[in-house]
Amino acid sequence: MNPIMHDPGAAVRAGIFTDPSKTEGQFRDYRAGVRPEVQELYRLNHTNQTLDFVLAQKQKYGQLDHARMSVWDAMEKLNQIVDDSDPDTDLPQIEHALQTAEQIRRDGHPRWFILTGLIHDLGKVLCLLGEPQWAVVGDTFPVGCAFSDRIVFPEFFDANPDSKHPVYSTRLGIYEEGCGLDNVHLSWGHDEYLYYVTKDYLPPEALAMIRYHSCYPIHREGAYDYLLDEHDREMLEWVKKFNPYDLYTKSHEKPNFTELRPFYEELVGEFFPAELRW
């Protein structure tokens, strides 16, 4: 089975979450008749995302010695991936990227913000480097301290050995009050990976959007406020500003890639070298 190959019919056949006319409250609805693959992904994710696993992944990918690719190479590769964790869309990722960026552009935001919309999910190329989806997509959360019950599917953490660890299962775990997110290890996925790839090229606000956009327990639930510092609180305002573009632009309307490409090629060239290290 290759769960990452795009099967546009799968969600349609399942008859779930494929209606573009749905209202805001219907997005990210994990409870009502969630697709079985979404639930299975979170079961695997919550079972296996331990502090040790995250540290090993950071070691593995921190050197950025896995590939050299342009943003466009990565974008084309993304077309092979459909995110199993996402209850809202079965569109190829490139269309999600363009829909997100286009809405940011229509709202008159700065060019770095538009670019961030375009590239924010490029870290999902991890799937093509052999990582299972549970180590690439889905909401992220701190590891090395207690798992909050405000994380989606909290019951699956019972199978995570860290939930019984004498230190990692405590409120602060290995951290100090207000230590700042830079010092906190989040579950491994496409956010952190793309942050590594882009950190020399984008302003801090863009990097925060990239690094924390999947961390709903922090930016939406406020579940770990005690770990944040002042800088985080400032940056999270930008993450929250970005979030609706990521969520509510998912529809079945296809952006015209050929028409849009010149604009985005110029934009990418403004910030990034021809090739990036992955």
Ligand SMILES: [Fe+2]
């Ligand atoms: Fe994402």
Ligand SMILES: [Fe+2]
């Ligand atoms: Fe996204």
